[in-house]
Amino acid sequence: VVPSGFVRMTVSAVGETNAQEIILEGKPISPARALEMGLADAVVTPDMVLERATARARELASKPPLAFGSVKQLFLEAGGHSAKASDQTTLPLFIESWFSPEATQYKEALVRSIKR
Numbered sequence: 457v458v459p460s461g462f463v464r465m466t467v468s469a470v471g472e473t474n475a476q477e478i479i480l481e482g483k484p485i486s487p488a489r490a491l492e493m494g495l496a497d498a499v500v501t502p503d504m505v506l507e508r509a510t511a512r513a514r515e516l517a518s519k520p521p522l523a524f525g526s527v528k529q530l531f532l533e534a535g536g537h538s539a540k541a542s543d544q545t546t547l548p549l550f551i552e553s554w555f556s557p558e559a560t561q562y563k564e565a566l567v568r569s570i571k572r
Contacts, residue, residue, distance in 0.1 A: 459550045470495050484566065 458479055466475040470493045478485065478495075490496040500508050516524070553559055 459546045462550075484570070 463475065463479060466478055469475075470478065474493045474495075485493070485495065487496065487499040491499050498508065
């Protein structure tokens with residue numbers, strides 16, 4: 457179960473075909489594939505992640521807050537990312553499934569595989 461808002465945002469971010477791959481397959485996405493899909497702007501080594509993320513956050517934070525917030529809101533509305541009634545219906549189902557024993561086992565296995 458996936459919240460409908462997540463589906464809308466994913467389709468908007470990476471297109472319908474890639475969104476289907478991400479959501480239906482539920483498999484981890486390699487950094488190269490994330491870059492190819494447009495899901496990532498750059499791929500950096502683990503030791504550079506914090507530095508690059510901090511630099512990007514500072515760059516965005518330096519924008520005029522009112523103008524930046526207004527433009528961001530316009531993009532959200534244009535992309536259909538505003539909260540919808542269906543989000544209220546699907547969110548409890550998502551939360552229930554996310555914390556289910558089966559999902560917990562899957563997430564723990566995923567973390568173990570990433571740590572290797």
